[in-house]
Amino acid sequence: MIKVAVDAMGGDYAPGEMVAGAVDAVNTQPGIQVILVGKEDVVNAELSKYTYEKDRIQVVNATEVIATEEPPVNAIRKKKDSSIVVGMNLVKKKEADAFVSAGSSGAILVGGQVIVGRSKGVERPPLAPLIPTEKGVSLLIDCGANVDARPSHLVQFARMGSIYMENVMHIKNPRVAIVNIGAEEEKGNALVKETFPLLKECRDINFIGSIEAREIPHGGADVIVCEAFVGNVILKLYEGVGATLLSKVKGAMMSDLRSKIGALLVKPALKATLKSFDASRYGGAPLLGLNGLVVKTHGNSKANEVKNSIIQCVAFKEQGINEKIRESLNADREHE
Amino acid sequence: MIKVAVDAMGGDYAPGEMVAGAVDAVNTQPGIQVILVGKEDVVNAELSKYTYEKDRIQVVNATEVIATEEPPVNAIRKKKDSSIVVGMNLVKKKEADAFVSAGSSGAILVGGQVIVGRSKGVERPPLAPLIPTEKGVSLLIDCGANVDARPSHLVQFARMGSIYMENVMHIKNPRVAIVNIGAEEEKGNALVKETFPLLKECRDINFIGSIEAREIPHGGADVIVCEAFVGNVILKLYEGVGATLLSKVKGAMMSDLRSKIGALLVKPALKATLKSFDASRYGGAPLLGLNGLVVKTHGNSKANEVKNSIIQCVAFKEQGINEKIRESLNADREHE
Numbered sequence: 001m002i003k004v005a006v007d008a009m010g011g012d013y014a015p016g017e018m019v020a021g022a023v024d025a026v027n028t029q030p031g032i033q034v035i036l037v038g039k040e041d042v043v044n045a046e047l048s049k050y051t052y053e054k055d056r057i058q059v060v061n062a063t064e065v066i067a068t069e070e071p072p073v074n075a076i077r078k079k080k081d082s083s084i085v086v087g088m089n090l091v092k093k094k095e096a097d098a099f100v101s102a103g104s105s106g107a108i109l110v111g112g113q114v115i116v117g118r119s120k121g122v123e124r125p126p127l128a129p130l131i132p133t134e135k136g137v138s139l140l141i142d143c144g145a146n147v148d149a150r151p152s153h154l155v156q157f158a159r160m161g162s163i164y165m166e167n168v169m170h171i172k173n174p175r176v177a178i179v180n181i182g183a184e185e186e187k188g189n190a191l192v193k194e195t196f197p198l199l200k201e202c203r204d205i206n207f208i209g210s211i212e213a214r215e216i217p218h219g220g221a222d223v224i225v226c227e228a229f230v231g232n233v234i235l236k237l238y239e240g241v242g243a244t245l246l247s248k249v250k251g252a253m254m255s256d257l258r259s260k261i262g263a264l265l266v267k268p269a270l271k272a273t274l275k276s277f278d279a280s281r282y283g284g285a286p287l288l289g290l291n292g293l294v295v296k297t298h299g300n301s302k303a304n305e306v307k308n309s310i311i312q313c314v315a316f317k318e319q320g321i322n323e324k325i326r327e328s329l330n331a332d333r334e335h336e
Numbered sequence: 337m338i339k340v341a342v343d344a345m346g347g348d349y350a351p352g353e354m355v356a357g358a359v360d361a362v363n364t365q366p367g368i369q370v371i372l373v374g375k376e377d378v379v380n381a382e383l384s385k386y387t388y389e390k391d392r393i394q395v396v397n398a399t400e401v402i403a404t405e406e407p408p409v410n411a412i413r414k415k416k417d418s419s420i421v422v423g424m425n426l427v428k429k430k431e432a433d434a435f436v437s438a439g440s441s442g443a444i445l446v447g448g449q450v451i452v453g454r455s456k457g458v459e460r461p462p463l464a465p466l467i468p469t470e471k472g473v474s475l476l477i478d479c480g481a482n483v484d485a486r487p488s489h490l491v492q493f494a495r496m497g498s499i500y501m502e503n504v505m506h507i508k509n510p511r512v513a514i515v516n517i518g519a520e521e522e523k524g525n526a527l528v529k530e531t532f533p534l535l536k537e538c539r540d541i542n543f544i545g546s547i548e549a550r551e552i553p554h555g556g557a558d559v560i561v562c563e564a565f566v567g568n569v570i571l572k573l574y575e576g577v578g579a580t581l582l583s584k585v586k587g588a589m590m591s592d593l594r595s596k597i598g599a600l601l602v603k604p605a606l607k608a609t610l611k612s613f614d615a616s617r618y619g620g621a622p623l624l625g626l627n628g629l630v631v632k633t634h635g636n637s638k639a640n641e642v643k644n645s646i647i648q649c650v651a652f653k654e655q656g657i658n659e660k661i662r663e664s665l666n667a668d669r670e671h672e
Contacts, residue, residue, distance in 0.1 A: 262601025
């Protein structure tokens, strides 16, 4: 049994969609127990709407909620009885294997480091979402709060990302590339130029060189390494351009009667195709390199993404990702 | 009469599409003369296919071509008779008002600074393409080669971009924002945190604060300020995500008979709508802050984009953008 703590109070659609996703997860996937963390009465009221095996969902009370706009360091320190702090403490005390939250990114990143704690040898834990591509998915690492990263951090990101893609997503010998403004080795800013030769020397990854942003949606690499500012821009622009284009396509289809009839005919095929480009299918983003698993799902997650984020924890735990990361990074350290 | 020198040899479809675009420009817009720079015999052979007023297109011979993969500094120094060097010298000697090229970005950026020269007071000339948004277009400044920029550079970019959008695109009091990973003032990397207060103090721009990448396609600001590495990622990801999504939409529409019939009905409306999201409509990207105008068009430009890039030079020249930039930046300098 794998135990996943879920933040019932975080996210735009909490607690309703968080609870619904938890129920869906236990009803879909055997071998999972969920611990819903949040205001007991509210969570129980939601739970009473569903049918599920009672012993597979437990509620742990947390009286406080950290809001998205709260300064994260302060929030984690002061709100000891918030769903994020209580949930992360369950992971710390090994009462849960993982913690899934759609709440404040900042608080999750801070809490992950402060409460769950960095794994030995990890300099900075990166937030690594899966992004859809033409060919499947790629891991974008780092999209967290580690701005102004150093080359050694990026090398660790490359390694952790490789381990994740190989073991959780089952991509053999994943192609690792660094985001750059040209394909040539001599291009880039100071950080990329310093990191490039270090990645080239790295024997335990399949480094294929630079990747230009244009190639990311085409699936040009499996693990896309960058510092968090650039990662954040990529992740959010992906969403923004996608949303704008799709709304333009929809608008065009509704613009006159002829188009409306055409849209009815096209709709089923279009829906199926675009679903493959929908980030929510792939669950949340793991915060890698911690003494336990923390997964951040989109703030606007609905039940389906919550369910997928919970199920994702199974492969992570079963494959022993944390142990593999620890081994890899510390083996490296001994060589130095 | 405004004289625009055009690099007949640069770009994926040179010389054919470059020459076609030049002919279209003089046939569409009065008051323009074009100087086609390149291998005389090749250019004349292309020109002989078209009808146009002979005295409005002139050919200037240049025997060499700078390839995209050549190291730019070296290429500009050694290939004195290349179309880029010859064309830029025409601007330097005031024999042309502007130079338009679809050739090597690196060589154009280097040549602009070395041959045409920076305008007094300009620290770094930024490359500033227009990108399509839901509401129209925004100026993305800088997408050039100025990686690892300093806060003072970004402030100049904000000012130059404002002047451009106000006078060339006729957007009154353009909204200026800096690309950031959150909307709050305290967020961001070191560069953004240092630049933010400087932009706030700047009285001659309408600074509206941070913009997250997600809001860029929605048209959240008119002038989008960032350093070139981030700008390059934004520009190329815009193209990449757009291309991938549209190919997915097209694929879906061709997937079965029902969809194919629907696609026929939807096509006219869809085409018209998506055209508004097509970067080529807006011509090339000016390299701002030089002693003359240099415009970089996409490497894969066809006649239409070349034509628009040439026509764009008219407004730039007529509005005296260079003079306005010089005044603005030097007025500032005197205050210091």
